Amino acid sequence: MEVIFNRRSIRRYKNQPVEPEKIDRILRAAMQAPSATNQQPWEFIVVQKKEILEKLASISPYSKMTADAPLAIVLLANDDKMRMKHHWEQDMAAAAQNILLEAAYLGLGGVWIGVAPIEERMQAIREIFGLKSKLKPFCIIPIGYPGKGQEHKFVDRYDASKVHYDMY
Numbered sequence: 001m002e003v004i005f006n007r008r009s010i011r012r013y014k015n016q017p018v019e020p021e022k023i024d025r026i027l028r029a030a031m032q033a034p035s036a037t038n039q040q041p042w043e044f045i046v047v048q049k050k051e052i053l054e055k056l057a058s059i060s061p062y063s064k065m066t067a068d069a070p071l072a073i074v075l076l077a078n079d080d081k082m083r084m085k086h087h088w089e090q091d092m093a094a095a096a097q098n099i100l101l102e103a104a105y106l107g108l109g110g111v112w113i114g115v116a117p118i119e120e121r122m123q124a125i126r127e128i129f130g131l132k133s134k135l136k137p138f139c140i141i142p143i144g145y146p147g148k149g150q151e152h153k154f155v156d157r158y159d160a161s162k163v164h165y166d167m168y
């Protein structure tokens, strides 16, 4: 899939709203992800209000771009939905990757802002939205049309020395 090879983290965005159909498509892609026992622990908060985007931007030194994105998706895992409690981060990572890939496919771009398992970032997000502790914030993904100097392009990371056949 070309989009896998060309996707890059996009950290600056055009001042252009994202069409609701594209947001819907991205959320559908997220929910197509594999998960342990198909438990699908995810929930999503789509944030478009500037004041909330600004609050999300302040949860870490590496999340500033969120303030200038037209939207951000906050990925949450609901503890009540987890049968395989130890696998929730892997489930959520698969959903996050689907979001980034679908966004790129649609001509948009995003970046994965790491939240879990850093407790202070998880707590900061819980406070922004008034979430109960059963909801585990996993990551934030600001999304928008790529801004100046930002583009999806292939960077070759293939490293044959990391591949082992039959034995290490």
Ligand SMILES: Cc1cc2nc3c(=O)[nH]c(=O)nc-3n(C[C@H](O)[C@H](O)[C@H](O)COP(=O)(O)O)c2cc1C
Residues within 6 Å of the ligand: 007, 008, 009, 010, 011, 060, 062, 063, 111, 112, 113, 114, 115
């Ligand atoms: C778990 C995880 C956490 C990340 N956290 C951040 C972050 O807080 N801020 C940021 O700008 N990028 C973050 N990134 C994006 C990485 O920096 C980026 O994926 C990496 O540099 C490779 O670049 P690429 O996405 O363009 O291929 C994160 C990525 C992952 C997978």
